[in-house]
Amino acid sequence: MSLHFDVVVIGAGAAGLFCAAQAGQRGLKVLIVDHSERIAEKIRISGGGRCNFTNRDIDIRAPQKHFVGENPNFCRSALSRYTPQQFIALIDRYGIAHHEKHKGQLFCDGPSQQIIDMLLAECAAGNVERWQPCKVRGVVFDADAAVADRYRIDTDRGPVHTAQIVVATGGLSIPQLGASDFGYRLAAQFGLRMVTPRPALVPLTFAGDGWAPYAALAGLALPVQIAVGAKKERMAFLEDLLFTHRGLSGPAVLQISSYWKEGVPLGIDFAPGTDVAAALGEAKSRSRKRIANELATMVPSRLADAWVGEDPALQRPINEAADKALSALAERIARWQITPSGTEGYKKAEVTAGGVDTRDLSSQTMESKQPGLYFIGEVVDVTGWLGGYNFQWAWASAFACANSLSSGSS
Ligand SMILES: Cc1cc2nc3c(=O)[nH]c(=O)nc-3n(C[C@H](O)[C@H](O)[C@H](O)COP(=O)(O)OP(=O)(O)OC[C@H]3O[C@@H](n4cnc5c(N)ncnc54)[C@H](O)[C@@H]3O)c2cc1C
CATH class of the missing domain: 3.50.50.60 (FAD/NAD(P)-binding domain)
Structure with missing residues (x-):
């Protein structure tokens, strides 16, 4: 029955x-x-x-x-x-x-x-x-x-x-x-x-050699503003981001993953609330320290070293740096664009x-x-x-x- x-x-x-x-x-x-x-x-x-x-x-x-x-x-x-x-x-x-x-x-x-x-x-x-x-x-x-x-x-x-x-x-x-x-x-x-x-609420990955320069940052966590989309579609979060061996994780990335679509770049500001271009310009006028050291007052030194290390024009004291090189660096800190290849599934x-x-x-x-x-x-x-x-x-x-x-x- x-x-x-x-x-x-x-x-x-x-x-x-x-x-x-x-x-x-x-x-x-x-x-x-x-x-x-x-x-x-x-x-x-x-x-x-x-x-x-x-x-x-x-x-x-x-x-x-x-x-x-x-x-x-x-x-x-x-x-x-x-x-x-x-x-x-x-x-x-x-x-x-x-x-x-x-x-x-x-x-x-x-x-x-x-x-x-x-x-x-x-x-x-x-x-x-x-x-x-x-x-x-x-x-x-x-x-x-x-x-x-x-x-x-x-x-x-x-x-x-x-x-x-x-x-x-x-x-x-x-x-x-x-x-x-x-x-x-x-x-x-x-x-x-x-x-x-x-x-969704998932770490994002980056295929191939594109991620190799950043894999060394695995374990680094820092507060960022992360965004995806433009105009009315734009969504942004102010949260912590974590570098991993395969890509990006942490609350900022999990949150944005729910809005991310394949092929769309993420925009990341590693120093939210700081005008990096102005701060580097001001440092240039008064300091002889290396650029990485000045940048390390705004973002974690591991990130500063990695970002500066990518460009020979930045391996020098800040007072000797070209304005163009400093503004390109500021742009990469405040508006880093990177397109994930997928998610951790x-x-x-x-x-x-x-x-x-x-x-x-x-x-x-x-x-x-x-x-x-x-x-x-x-x-x-x-x-x-x-x-x-x-x-x-x-x-x-x-x-x-x-x-x-x-x-x-x-
Ligand atoms: C690691 C992790 C951490 C999380 N932490 C949080 C958090 O802190 N806060 C938060 O808000 N959310 C969190 N979530 C999300 C949250 O757990 C889920 O959104 C929530 O559990 C969904 O509830 P649900 O009842 O719909 O599904 P579930 O809780 O997934 O329950 C579904 C149930 O259905 C059963 N089931 C599936 N298929 C069948 C079937 N064929 N026959 C019979 N039974 C079946 C499963 O065994 C399971 O018991 C987390 C998720 C994960 C994975």
């Missing part, structure tokens, strides 16, 4: 667990299924093990401005109906100590496991049944069946009937933690449109941009054009900035969905 639930949530990550808990606490009979051995692995490793669970800087009037997607306004409704303050109130109720680190980012003082334990306790409070590990083999829709039984989900533990399915299977990043394209395939099965997925990406096309979803309920089929969290074409925004989207989309689910037969 087949089992029946009001709602079956597929994927027990951040969005799935929160949605299941909320729906269960509303009195719905909820099953959550996940194919992984371990629960909510991404929460566990997030924020360096301290889970950056939300961001206080979300602008209540325009929450969409910290999100990327074909329609950034899609996330506005859910984000305004479940705010960071509401999630903070929840974790305060559980006595989970937390602190603000940088630009509104809130982290647990202790391990991320506290957030997982809280979500499991919330699920228990809603009598949510959890099957894990349990594979979902397929989903069948029967338009002629009673609404309560219109979906059959074939799992390792047998078939389950339900009126509503919530897909919370996340994106493709970090495949070793159970990421799969299940959500995308299910969307395709029901004729929903997709925005091609791509790695899903293996290193914190998130997947793209996903289920929001044109086929309701921004109020997360229900798709296929009745009773919902998509929440990262599987949707909504990608947050680095800094707790992705978890806030997971909580908010889950909340919007959970509050629109019905007891199944209506």
Whole structure:
């Protein structure tokens, strides 16, 4: 005999667990299924093990401005109906100590496991049944069946009937933690449109010999302003950049990667807030120090040495330098242009941009054009900035969905 639930949530990550808990606490009979051995692995490793669970800087009037997607306004409704303050109130109720680190980012003082334990306790409070590990083999829709039984989900533990399915299977990043394209395939099965997925919040790489002169800078971190695009399309971040053996990483690069498109150059200012051309000109009028030493008062000396080392005209005291050579140097410090060849891919990406096309979803309920089929969290074409925004989207989309689910037969 087949089992029946009001709602079956597929994927027990951040969005799935929160949605299941909320729906269960509303009195719905909820099953959550996940194919992984371990629960909510991404929460566990997030924020360096301290889970950056939300961001206080979300602008209540325009929450969409910290999100990327074909329609950034899609996330506005859910984000305004479940705010960071509401999630903070929840974790305060559980006595989970937390602190603000940088630009509104809130982290647990202790391990991320506290957030997982809280979500499991919330699920228990809603009598949510959890099957894990349990594979979902397929989903069948029967338009002629009673609404309560219109979906059959074939799992390792047998078939389950339900009126509503919530897909919370996340994106493709970090495949070793159970990421799969299940959500995308299910969307395709029901004729929903997709925005091609791509790695985001990801280090950028530079192929061939072009990177060789900079590989020696691996390990160097410094604050920069990084930008991509022009005019209305321009996006810029003031954050730390990290040189690696294969390219660039650090928060500045992860942030810009969500906006970067193949073939487009990045513009990097290594001395934001400093007029390097004026400072070098002023140094020339009073100093006999080597150019690299003067430059090292504005940027880290490793970077100053590398940049000056590239041009023989700069291997001299600054008072002997040609104005043209100094202004070219200033230009390369304040407006360095470099075009990445690619990204480190899903293996290193914190998130997947793209996903289920929001044109086929309701921004109020997360229900798709296929009745009773919902998509929440990262599987949707909504990608947050680095800094707790992705978890806030997971909580908010889950909340919007959970509050629109019905007891199944209506
Ligand atoms: C290293 C790292 C650090 C991060 N740090 C932060 C941070 O500090 N702050 C922040 O806001 N965001 C962070 N993120 C992003 C954040 O973890 C995700 O955006 C968030 O977890 C998405 O939630 P989700 O529930 O949609 O998907 P997930 O949390 O990925 O959950 C998806 C679940 O679905 C399951 N699943 C997948 N396929 C199937 C299938 N076929 N059948 C059954 N189950 C399936 C998976 O096993 C998984 O449990 C980080 C990500 C990474 C990789």
